[in-house]
Amino acid sequence: EADIYQTPRYLVIGTGKKITLECSQTMGHDKMYWYQQDPGMELHLIHYSYGVNSTEKGDLSSESTVSRIRTEHFPLTLESARPSHTSQYLCASSELWTGAYEQYFGPGTRLTVT
Amino acid sequence: AQRVTQPEKLLSVFKGAPVELKCNYSYSGSPELFWYVQYSRQRLQLLLRHISRESIKGFTADLNKGETSFHLKKPFAQEEDSAMYYCALAPTSGTYKYIFGTGTRLKVLA
Numbered sequence: 165e166a167d168i169y170q171t172p173r174y175l176v177i178g179t180g181k182k183i184t185l186e187c188s189q190t191m192g193h194d195k196m197y198w199y200q201q202d203p204g205m206e207l208h209l210i211h212y213s214y215g216v217n218s219t220e221k222g223d224l225s226s227e228s229t230v231s232r233i234r235t236e237h238f239p240l241t242l243e244s245a246r247p248s249h250t251s252q253y254l255c256a257s258s259e260l261w262t263g264a265y266e267q268y269f270g271p272g273t274r275l276t277v278t
Numbered sequence: 279a280q281r282v283t284q285p286e287k288l289l290s291v292f293k294g295a296p297v298e299l300k301c302n303y304s305y306s307g308s309p310e311l312f313w314y315v316q317y318s319r320q321r322l323q324l325l326l327r328h329i330s331r332e333s334i335k336g337f338t339a340d341l342n343k344g345e346t347s348f349h350l351k352k353p354f355a356q357e358e359d360s361a362m363y364y365c366a367l368a369p370t371s372g373t374y375k376y377i378f379g380t381g382t383r384l385k386v387l388a
């Protein structure tokens with residue numbers, strides 16, 4: 165079944181550690197996105213990708229980096245985690261990029277940096 | 279600046295009462311507008327988009343360009359409607375990235 169997956173679902177990690185949040189989709193979509201969402205707040209786009217080897221920074225400045233080596237895989241990496249990175253991270257994908265296009269969301273990763 | 283505003287963080291209504299979740303936007307052109315919903319322990323998903331002019335789970339939303347609003351309405355709320363609702367805008371020129379509102383939590387009381 166076509167879906168979008170995120171692992172881990174929950175992560176508690178110490179300051180200074182390097183972490184990678186995984187996102188994979190079997191939807192066959194070219195467009196993928198990473199959002200950051202603090203509790204009770206709006207979703208902020210931090211990275212997006214049009215396709216393989218294409219990545220762009222979003223509207224919210226983030227110390228994270230992403231890569232897109234395979235269509236279905238869009239991992240997000242934090243080289244040195246800090247408490248300010250504590251948040252929920254949502255991965256999404258879409259078939260289209262313009263018009264009334266729908267974004268499909270993964271279940272999210274809740275990150276806590278101690 | 280492009281912005282989506284949802285003025286209510288929390289809206290509580292009784293079962294069977296009408297519901298209206300407010301959404302106002304700031305955009306110079308004619309954007310695409312959406313409502314997304316997140317039920318407890320489920321992922322964020324599309325509820326409806328204005329271009330479809332459809333009713334999903336009894337919800338409708340009308341785009342009012344004069345008031346730059348896209349309020350979500352349902353005549354009779356059900357307990358299963360309790361969820362987090364996000365209004366979103368997709369520009370139709372330049373960058374096409376979504377802009378989300380802060381969300382409104384709807385609680386339908388028995």
